[in-house]
Amino acid sequence: MSKVVESISSFELPIDEKLEIKRCRFLPDDIDQDEIKKLKRISIVTGTHGDELEGQLICFNLSKTIEKNINYLNGIVDIYPALNPLGIDSITRGIPDFDLDMNRLFPGNSEKSMIEANAHNIIEALEGSDMVIDLHASNIFLKEIPQARINKDMARYLLPYAKKLNLDFIWIHESATVLESTLCHSLNILKTPCIVVELGVGMRLTQTYCNQMTKGILNLMKEMGIWTDKRQYYIKEPIISTNKDVSFCNAGASGIFVPCINHDRIVKCGQKIGEIVDPLEAVVKDEVISPCDGLVFTLREYPVVYEGSLIARILEEVI
Template identity: 25%
Template structure:
């Protein structure tokens, strides 16, 4: 009711909300598999923002964040522009709690920009990517989840030489408006080798500002992290003047040395031994160079190794498992 309440005198509703589908495949039992699409469109033209979630089927938090944004838009309609969403990009993985597209085991977020005549992940990626491109968005936000013990942060793909400077600069400006810790992938990191195959990395190469939000744990909906995600998105919609200006934009509580700074991501704090990990730090902690972050013990309780951070950093998260073996990442850090 609230949606059209204020619009009785107007010839067009102030905001139109639509839910629809895109076909991805027909199963061997002739069942149709589809991607859900959500659209909220203001009568006044303005920027288009895309929200995408659940490219990794086990990362369920973003689906609920998008639902909550649309719920909020019913109470506070868009002033201009459009919010569009693919809330569940990998329904096949979602249903079995898998990161991957079940058939074939592909990672959808390593399959962009996709190919309609390629693998199944490539076809799904192409459907998503083409639709996003056609709308010429001002910003695309891809929602992900991280380790169970992790704090929310935003990630910018490494800048590639072929990428448009302006799109990258705008992405950095949007990142600062999220109110989260800012992590910039290094162009030298192993992840950067695949970043052109992620949704956000592929969009940046097409001159479209795009950010990844890592919002806490996977597998279960964590309501605290959902609330953070909703506030981050509202910050950005407000920045684009699509919703009312906020008196006090959301900001995640963090040490002042790390605020509005682009940190480099590192999960290179590795174990060199096998055993059981006891963590000495928790997500959000600020640690100094040479500070121990975990100790590793053998089956008899003998200390085998103390894992230390090489640099001053903020702890983004620690491993979901206490099983150590040589080369296993123990903590993820944001380095100054």
């Protein structure tokens, strides 16, 4: 089996430590260098935020599947489980000791600081991929159904690929909300197609979502000709929406949020989503009510809330 684990960026740190970004590259068996240049390449990246761990299981699942069925491989699969290894090791969202969000540093600069040079090296390694899947989890406060988030300006090109990923939801957002220093935006500017996928919750593993996403990536690989498995995968038909179709529920008081519904459920306008309670005085301080009919695709996971905290996002009129 042609499996190569290699470093694509490395910097020495104090006290004999090292900042090193590694990838695992899978290649078809018995292939020469000239043939490699003609193969399609998909790159799976995750671990940009150290508290988002769902992608770790997806990378493991995908690697094990390829290893067991290497005869189906007809292209290059690059897997980057930890773009922010220091953050993962310390369960820190950003880069520890630098107080930086790594997803605000791209495309980087090879002639500036170590962190910016590291971002540059990552972009350089990913550039030229036929597709990049940028896997994220939510934070520790909110749980998300498997979804892709696509800039409206890129939707025409990326949407056909996103539909193959076995997602529940594709959220097409306005270009004005795009942060230009993200990995995804930087790659798309360089004509390397990249789709951001978000699922689950921070610091946890949602195995059903990870399995769903693994199947989706394999299905996309089939569509791209990188994976030749003839078996048919059952793939979900995602709901596709724009910002105008989404309603937000926010806390009207501070306290402990106790949900009355499960995540990924249909609600009716006026239905109670949950209560915000005061444990000291044993009173209900606020009732969170759905403003519309629709699908709850984001739901508060961490129970402590303050006035204005996001409780839920609802995709309107999915009945």
